[in-house]
Amino acid sequence: MNDLVHIPFRGREVLAVEDHGKPFIVLKPALEHIGLDYKSQHEKLRRKSWACMVLRTMQLPGDSQRREHATVDVRTFLMLLATIDENRVSPEAKNVLVAYQNEIADVIEKYFTQGYAFNPRKRAAAIGPMTVTFDDAMALYFQDHGIDYATGFFTQGLRLAGYLRQGGCVPRKKKRKFFFFNGTSWEIRSWALPLLLGEFEEVLRTFQPYPWAQPRLDDGLAERVLPMKRGES
Structure with a gap:
């Protein structure tokens, strides 16, 4: 399944897709929400052996056509954020970065296990804690x-x-x-x-x-x- 899921978070949306019961975050819009440079962070992930990154063709909101976008599982996204020093980003970016670090895994887990779009009895066993x-x-x-x-x-x-x-x-x-x-x-x-x-x-x-x-x-x-x-x- 590659249907785009819109998960409310901090006044915006985290875009995700489900792959065999596992949520994957669309990387570019999430990083842009935090205020991080997508190209440099994407290149950093390409060099990491622990990164789980999958390219998928999809049409994002506001785009007129389907394009190839990088997606990552939640564990990879959090490990990427763990490499970023909150004291080296702007004050505006720091607040959003800390919110993502502390909250995003729980928000996504609750959405995929308890959200109206999915059966919680099935998804809870499939996804489990991250x-x-x-x-x-x-x-x-x-x-x-x-x-x-x-x-x-x-x-x-x-x-x-x-x-x-x-x-x-x-x-x-x-x-x-x-x-x-x-x-x-x-x-x-x-x-x-x-x-x-x-x-x-x-x-x-x-x-x-x-x-x-x-x-x-x-x-x-x-x-x-x-x-x-x-x-x-």
């Missing part, structure tokens, strides 16, 4: 920053930031909205990825004055230097 593994998060970080941190280093950073409990990858009770349990392990909800990567980088910046402690984050030594946030358990 998540990223901890390993995927570090692979993304490496591709965009050139620094290869071990996954354990990332999870320990999230413990220090107050998102995970001590031992394993179990979120603290008040932070579970950022994660999803797949039946065997916890994963990161796609919309929360930019936030958690930002928290991880904040932990790294905090430890810059302590080079003797930073390489040993994974053995618990750093906890005696940086206290947990708000003392959650």
